Amino acid sequence: MAANLLTREERDAMLPGLTGWTMVEGRDAIHKSYVFADFVAAFGWMAKVAIVAEKHDHHPEWFNVYKTVEVTLSTHDAGGLTKLDVTLAQEMDRLASG
Numbered sequence: 001m002a003a004n005l006l007t008r009e010e011r012d013a014m015l016p017g018l019t020g021w022t023m024v025e026g027r028d029a030i031h032k033s034y035v036f037a038d039f040v041a042a043f044g045w046m047a048k049v050a051i052v053a054e055k056h057d058h059h060p061e062w063f064n065v066y067k068t069v070e071v072t073l074s075t076h077d078a079g080g081l082t083k084l085d086v087t088l089a090q091e092m093d094r095l096a097s098g
């Protein structure tokens with residue numbers, strides 16, 4: 001059951017509220033680069049996000065080097081951004097700030 005792609009109105013309402021997230025060029029996806037104190041902090045955050053992602057059945061594309069995690073979010077089943085991506089982005093930010 002694929003979620004619906006965000007409408008233009010939903011994008012205008014939701015995306016500016018996502019701090020540090022930017023549109024990916026040439027793709028309907030958003031990206032953020034997280035930098036943590038060290039590898040343990042980065043990987044600990046990834047472990048917490050993994051549990052949330054599994055709960056939502058919605059999974060990030062991500063790439064970790066040492067204390068940096070590059071994240072891209074898009075809904076593959078829908079071919080672009082849906083509310084699931086906004087929700088996961090908000091959860092990621094919440095887990096990174098606390």
Ligand SMILES: C[C@H](O)[C@H](O)[C@H]1CNC2=NC(N)=NC(=O)C2=N1
Pocket residue numbers: 057058059060073074075076077078
């Ligand atoms: C079968 C399973 O529910 C789907 O493949 C889920 C899994 N996780 C997913 N994650 C993301 N980012 N997009 C999807 O479309 C998606 N689909």
